[in-house]
Amino acid sequence: MSGSSDGGGTVAYIQHHLTNLCVGDCDPVTHKAAGFWALHLDTVFFSVALGVLMIAVSWRMGQNLATGTPNGFQNFVEMIIDFVSGQVKDTFPGHNPIIAPLALTIFVWVWLMNFMDLIPVDLLPAIASGVLGIEYLKVVPTTDLNTTLAMSLTVFALILYYNIKIKGVGGYLKMFLFHPFGKFFVPVNIVMSVIEELAKPLSLALRLFGNLFAGELVFLLIALIGGTMAVGLGALIWFPLQVVLDLGWLIFHLLVITLQAFIFMVLTIVYLGMAHTEEH
């Protein structure tokens, strides 16, 4: 509750927690990105750190694989792999050895980034401020539109690549000509098809960002209950309420973060599957 105890008030507290650690071309007053060469260092750090964690755990597990009776963690990982593999088999036509590893990476990485939302909102910013002197720290990479857009644009690049690889440049461009209004409205069809293609990465990115950003905001508002109202005897009422609400939202949010990671993964498989089929 650093913001409110500073006398900055609830708005300042929320704004402080929603501000990234910006370096480069940043506004000196608002600390928001002010140009192309602005870098959100916290987003980059946490997303890369979680990616490295994922690789390290996978590598370590690969070194100690048990073929007979696997231990609990190996069982758990195999369960996730089976689940993702099943989704790919169900929804992806034909065979492409890249799709299942890509889907698994997306699912686990997005889930890990989303999971950062469940860490108490003040814990890591307080440590960063107290120990390292870092003023701003936003710990959930998926509450930064840059992360979700970067991931969805990467998926979009793959969609374009496979569309052109499977259908050829001519075949892919032909899809833009006659859908949805037939051969007499080719210019309108082209514009609408381009919009439809652009909407795919946009919807992927905005859905993940919106859900996680809103979730984080609710955590901040719950944190404010104890922070602003728990004065004197009032703490006897407000603090237990904060604990109960926090626990309730945490349990519900565990479902949300898993669902959002699943949706991002499964829509990626479906969009790439559509790129692999002749019809659109």
Place this chain on the structure above:
Amino acid sequence: MSEEKRTGILLIGVGTMLTSMAVAGFGLGFFVDYWLDSQPVFMLIFGGLGLVGGIIKVHSVLSSLG
């Protein structure tokens, strides 16, 4: 891939697809206007087309449920 399964999955994103197509239309129009210095002609036209396209898309996904 079973068509029902794919349609079922696309239904997850049908709400955001409608809004995303409208936003993508306005965005595309904004850049075309910026390029041709014709504000706000293409933004309105492409935004409208995006909205109509979104409605058509949602309708086609929902209709394919049977």
